[in-house]
Amino acid sequence: MPKKIRLNAFSMNAVGHQSPGLWRRPGDRSAELNRLSFWTDLARTLEAGLFDGLFLADVLGVYDVYGGSPDAALRHGTQIPANDPSMLVSAMAAVTRNLGFGVTSNLTYEPAFPFARRMSTLDHLTDGRVGWNVVTGYLDSAARAAGLSKQRAHDDRYAVAEEYMDVVYSLWEGSWDDGAAVRDFARGIFTDPARVRPARVRGRHFSVDAVHLSEPSPQRTPVLYQAGTSPAGRAFAARHAECVFMSGPSPTVIAPRVSDIRRCAVEAGRRADDVTIFSLATIVTGPTDAAAEAKLADYRKYVSHEGALTLMSGWTGVDFSTYGLDQQVAHVETEAGRSAMENITRADPSRVWTVREVAEHVAIGGIGPVFVGGPKTVADLMEAWIAATGVDGFNLAYAVVPESFEDVAEFIVPELQRRGRFKRAYAPGTLREKLSGSGPKLPSRHPAAAFRQTAAAAQAAE
Template identity: 70%
Template sequence: MARDILFNAFAMNCVGHQSPGLWRHPKDRTADYNRLPYWLDLARVLERGLFDGLFLADVLGVYDVFGGSPDAALRNATQVPVNDPMLIVPAMAAVTQHLGFGVTSTLTYEPPYPFARRMSTLDHLTEGRVGWNIVTGYLDSAARGMGLAHQRAHDDRYAVADDYMEVVYKLWEGSWEEGAAVRDRAQGVFTDPAKVHRVRHQGPHYALDAIHLCEPSPQRTPVLYQAGTSPRGRAFAGRHAEAVFVSGPSVAVIAPRVAALRQAAQENGRAADDIRIFAMATIIVGETEAAARAKLDDYRAHISREGALTLYSGWTGVDFSTYAHDQQVRHIESEAGRSAMDNMTRADPNRVWTVGEVAEHVGIGGVGPVFVGDPAQVADALEGFIGATGIDGFNLAFAISPGSYEDIADLVVPELQRRGRYKRAYAPGTLREKLFGAAPRLSAPHPAASYRRLPPHASGLAAE
């Protein structure tokens, strides 16, 4: 029996996100990204549609590769201005009961000690509904903003990430035992010091001597998302990730990446389906196919092609302002996102893209496929894509927000439910329990579990 299809909404605390120019559409509300009512309304829509989560992208830095300056990004609101994704999560959690929240944070520029506290805080406040999208960064502008000349080399960033993960695992899993916060009013003891342990870490990139500042949250370690599908990214995902976000325009691009990710999990002693894999896609649906096609034409009239190429230049590290629109996109190696360049070059040898075609495609929903039609046609397309690629679900970008998600909740979800491919109610528990039907906390063979302390232990703050 086929598993339920999983849905995340894919958004960012900015204007437009993956559909540059669509903020001008009269039904789009993303220009209000800096006001809570927009986010609260979006969260309510997603929970009504039984979405598994809201996957919040983020970028530290600006898209200044196109034209060698941030002007095009600023002009087109191409992921700038952009606000912190973490700060909107507690408000959305307060108006929902089940919706999960995957939050992107770039570990390269986040010291692990305060970051671990922020994630534990979110896990407490959401009652275990938070995940972390682990990214290492891809913009030199972010490195310069942190006082560096440029970012580390691509594979070196993952070496740093491996050390970082060991630190946060020790803090989340190994510092506090279960039941350390005894809350004993009669004895006047809130925390039993014998059950709190000092973390001492001396790694190639990070050093730490401290206790974690938070008592154990519902999940301890948040659900771990990751988005890299380069060879080094796959190796990292195979060891650490519980869910992986892949992006590409077609089955030919996505299917081999899914197979490689599942193999990477097995190479790390995990089962192939220990990882939930989400592919980016955009759905444009109407009561009839004609209505959906009319929506697509309407949305295309609002695309900013310059904004789309500004995005793609940032993702690939290649300045596409110097290319003619009829020029073919050729593979160029850079220290930005390797997979982003592969999407339109080597990943599908049967498709040759021009710069103009890339701009048109990226203009609605980024590099993922766009499924257009009536509810039955869209459901057929979703099921077909899953069958051909082996993914578990979709990170659904939007053309307009929250309108695209309202359409999905009202038209696509009921059709998938009718086919027995989509849940009719949320499962109880934390985000991890909902996604995997497993315990709220990570278990072996995931490396995080190896750092968890189990009683009994010697008294005091023990050394790691």
């Protein structure tokens, strides 16, 4: 029996997300980002299509590497305006029952204590359907917004993230026992104080000595996503991530990252399949191959190449406005994200990219592949990608929203179901149960489990 393919929709509380310029195409609703009905309609569409989740990217800071100013980003709507993703989740949860929500939140600029409460609140209000994409940022503009001159060095960000995880785990997993909020109306006791204790962590970057403000939520720790694939990023993912989101233009780029992360997870005492891996892709489809090709040709009329290079400059830390369009891209190491630069240089030495090719490729859905064709063609491409890389599924960027996701639901999901590669109904339970088939909480082999305390153990330690 072949494994079922996982599908997330990939979006952001922004315009056009990873398809710059396409917000102008008739039918695209992303310019409605400030209206709640846009998001609740999207959530309903995704649940009707049995998508596993909606993965919401978020970036603190403006994309001002391209041309050394925010002008291009502002002009093209390149991830600005960008509103807070977490605010959308309660409303979307209210109109769905099964859809998961992966919320990106940057740990560099938010103290762990209020962040942990926000995620616990969302986990309660969604009945355990929330995930957190753990990011540390890649834009100096975000650091300047926080009063720093530039961001921390790349690998140091991951070291800081390790400590941040200790703090949030101790709040989510250790501060309250299950059932501590007894709600004893007869005795007038809401919470049994003997079953609640302060989370105490003393680190180099963060310390906490506090009782978590929320009682335990269905999953306690939200489902943990991670998306950086530099060596430091992989090591972090192997320890913590339950879902990894990768982007790359070809199986040659993705396959070694997948096997390396699974190998490192085993070295970290976890199982290779404890990590569910999603590959970025964009699907342009219709009833036939010809209809899909025509749609793609129409989309191309609206793309913004400058918007695409603005994105790429932010991701890589390299100002592509200083390059000629036919210049070849050479590897440069910066303190921004490293996977994005690897994708178009060292990760596949057989492919040399010019700046123009990068702009054209990235303009529809970012650096992942674009699968174009009718149902059979696209399903074949998806299966071939999975066979060649070992990923579990896809985070699907949109070219046009909600059209791209509606097309997947109408044309691709039924084809995958016929092949036995896609579920016909949601599994019961929390997001973690739906994804892993195990319980609602992290398994004991995950590092978060070390922060669990029973009342008896806490007393013994005092």
